[in-house]
Amino acid sequence: xxxxxxxxxxxxxxxxxxxxxxxxxxxxxxxxxxxxxxxxxxxxxxxxxxxxxxxxxxxxxxxxxxxxxxxxxxxxxxxxxxxxxxxxxxxxxxxxxxxxxxxxxxxxxxxxxxxxxxxxxxxxxxxxxxxxxxxxxxxxxxxxxxxxxxxxxxxxxxxxxxxxxxxxxxxxxxxxxxxxxxxxxxxxxxxxxxxxxxxxxxxxxxxxxxxxxxxxxxxxxxxxxxxxxxxxxxxxxxxxxxxxxxxxxxxxxxxxxxxxxxxxxxxxxxxxxxxxxxxxxxxxxxxxxxxxxxxxxxxxxxxxxxxxxxxxxxxxxxxxxxxxxxxxxxxxxxxxxxxxxxxxxxxxxxxxxxxxxxxxxxxxxxxxxxxxxxxxxxxxx
Numbered sequence: 343x344x345x346x347x348x349x350x351x352x353x354x355x356x357x358x359x360x361x362x363x364x365x366x367x368x369x370x371x372x373x374x375x376x377x378x379x380x381x382x383x384x385x386x387x388x389x390x391x392x393x394x395x396x397x398x399x400x401x402x403x404x405x406x407x408x409x410x411x412x413x414x415x416x417x418x419x420x421x422x423x424x425x426x427x428x429x430x431x432x433x434x435x436x437x438x439x440x441x442x443x444x445x446x447x448x449x450x451x452x453x454x455x456x457x458x459x460x461x462x463x464x465x466x467x468x469x470x471x472x473x474x475x476x477x478x479x480x481x482x483x484x485x486x487x488x489x490x491x492x493x494x495x496x497x498x499x500x501x502x503x504x505x506x507x508x509x510x511x512x513x514x515x516x517x518x519x520x521x522x523x524x525x526x527x528x529x530x531x532x533x534x535x536x537x538x539x540x541x542x543x544x545x546x547x548x549x550x551x552x553x554x555x556x557x558x559x560x561x562x563x564x565x566x567x568x569x570x571x572x573x574x575x576x577x578x579x580x581x582x583x584x585x586x587x588x589x590x591x592x593x594x595x596x597x598x599x600x601x602x603x604x605x606x607x608x609x610x611x612x613x614x615x616x617x618x619x620x621x622x623x624x625x626x627x628x629x630x631x632x633x634x635x636x637x638x639x640x641x642x643x644x645x646x647x648x649x650x651x652x653x654x655x656x657x658x659x660x661x662x663x664x665x666x667x668x669x670x671x672x673x674x675x676x677x678x679x680x681x682x683x684x685x686x687x688x689x690x691x692x693x694x695x696x697x698x699x700x701x702x703x704x705x706x707x708x709x710x711x712x713x714x715x716x717x718x719x720x721x722x723x
Contacts, residue, residue, distance in 0.1 A: 346522055347465050353517035354461040355478050360514035361421070361454055362482040364507045366489025368428065368447070369393075369561035370582050374498050374575055376437060377566050387686020390562040392441050394554075394682060396448025397675030404453055404668050413457050418515045420453035425508040432501035448675065454514075456671040460664045461521060463655040469601065472652035476597025479648045483593065483640075486586040490565070494576040539669045543657070545715050546650045549609050550670050552708040553646040554677025556616060556701055559685040560585055560643075563697050570694040571627055584633050588640030596645040597652070605653045610712035612649065615642035617705030623698040 369390070376386045407416045427447045434443060466474040489507075496503040540547050564585060568578030600608045619639030626632040654666050681701075688696035 350461060350521050351465040351474070353520040354458050354465065355481060356517040357417075357421075357514045358455065358458040358462065358478075359482045359485040360510055361424075361451070361458070362485035363489050364424070364428065364511040365451065366486030366561070366582075366586060367492055367503065367507045368489070369558075370490050370565045370579050371493055371498060371503055372431070372440070372444075373562050374493070374565055374569075374579070377569060378498065378575075379436060381437060383563070383566060383689035384686040386566065387562065387682045387684075387689070389437060389440055389444065390558065390682040390686075391679045392444035393448035393451075394558060394675040394678035396445040396450075397452040398448075398672050398679065399445075400449045400452035400456070400675075401668050401672040403449070404456055407453065408457070408664075413461075414518060414521060417454055417457045418518055420450045420457075421511060421515050421518075424450040424454060425512045428504055428508040428511065432504045452671050452675065456668045457664075458518075459651075459670070460667040463651055463667060464659075464663060466655065471655050472600035472605070472649060473594060473597040475651050475655070476593045476600075476648050479597075479644055480590040480593040483586050483588075483590050483644060488583075490579040490582040490586070493579040498575065539662070539665050543654070543666070545606070545712075546654060546666075547669065547673050548708065548711060549646055549650040550673045551677035551680075552613065552704065553643060553650075554674040555681035555684070555704055556620070556643050557647075557674075558678030558681035559697060559701055560640075562682050563685050563689065566689070567694045567697050570689075581633075581636060584636040585640040588637035588642075588644075591637060592641035593644060593648060596641070597648060600649045600652055604716075605649050605656075606712065606716055608649045609646050610709060610716065612642040612645035613705050613709045613712060615639070616646070617702045617709060620698045620705065621702035624695040 373386055373390065376389060377383075381389075404416075411419070424447065427443055427450065430443055431440065434440065462478055463475070466478070492503060492506065496506070560582065564582045565575070565578040568581045569575060573581065596608065596612065616639050619635040619642065622635055623632065623639075626635055651670070654670070655663065658666050684700060685697050688700040692699070
């Protein structure tokens with residue numbers, strides 16, 4: 343790996359992990375504020391779903407923005423616009439205005455995330471790709487975990503947690519200035535469409551969607567789950583920190599395994615472990631095993647995405663790689679939309695335990711799909 347490529351990789355990872363801190367802060371912060379105002383769980387889910395909706399819409403904007411402004415200016419602009427939206431939350435009326443704000447939030451965040459992650463996958467080329475991506479996921483998990491932990495210090499009242507998040511996110515632009523990337527050639531502008539990419543890599547898209555369902559459900563509802571089961575707000579927020587910190591403990595070993603064996607087998611194993619840990623949460627609540635399940639389940643769930651990213655980088659390059667990361671972002675948005683809405687409904691109809699049990703069913707279905715794929719992988723899967 344040459345010097346500039348290493349600088350590019352470090353700068354891109356630094357920028358996206360600062361973004362991770364803000365995202366890890368905003369999901370539980372907004373959910374806890376709404377819950378404290380007496381908003382029902384299913385309505386909290388509808389509100390949380392607006393952010394993934396904005397993420398899904400961004401795919402139609404990213405290619406045109408990159409062609410017009412270039413990747414670096416597009417990413418920096420998206421970071422500042424996201425910070426501006428975050429500053430608006432505490433001053434906007436709760437909670438109808440938050441529907442529009444969360445659509446804009448998801449839209450700008452997706453632009454920042456998709457382009458930065460394309461840089462990371464591109465610059466992590468070589469036999470260590472999955473381990474480098476695992477290291478990136480672990481570092482970003484730390485930033486995600488620091489977000490909910492900030493709530494335990496600032497509380498949920500007032501503008502302070504929002505302003506801290508906005509300042510930290512704006513600082514993400516600093517390392518971006520050190521990235522040097524080749525612009526896309528005109529000949530490479532025969533853009534692969536979303537549907538075209540899905541046909542080339544359907545199982546990767548399903549893996550990202552399954553991960554997103556779990557990710558959004560835990561980010562939006564794990565603190566609410568904890569409060570409903572008897573935890574105070576600060577401890578409930580720390581439960582999400584435990585789930586996210588699991589990534590930092592086991593992500594690199596997962597990447598090492600993925601670099602040495604069939605990545606589809608690793609994804610299937612991660613889905614199995616995530617489903618088992620999730621299903622056991624209600625039984626283990628109130629014991630030390632609850633926290634252990636959060637750690638292992640968090641690591642395994644993120645492993646699904648990390649290994650899918652590794653295969654994406656192995657199979658695609660150039661414009662197809664950029665399209666692939668944009669598709670990953672879009673289908674993360676689709677899956678997160680399903681996760682937020684579905685978990686809210688499960689909460690409303692079956693109580694707090696409806697969250698882990700419904701997610702376990704989703705993961706069981708995905709594990710079945712992976713087993714079928716491993717037995718007879720279709721062409722271009």
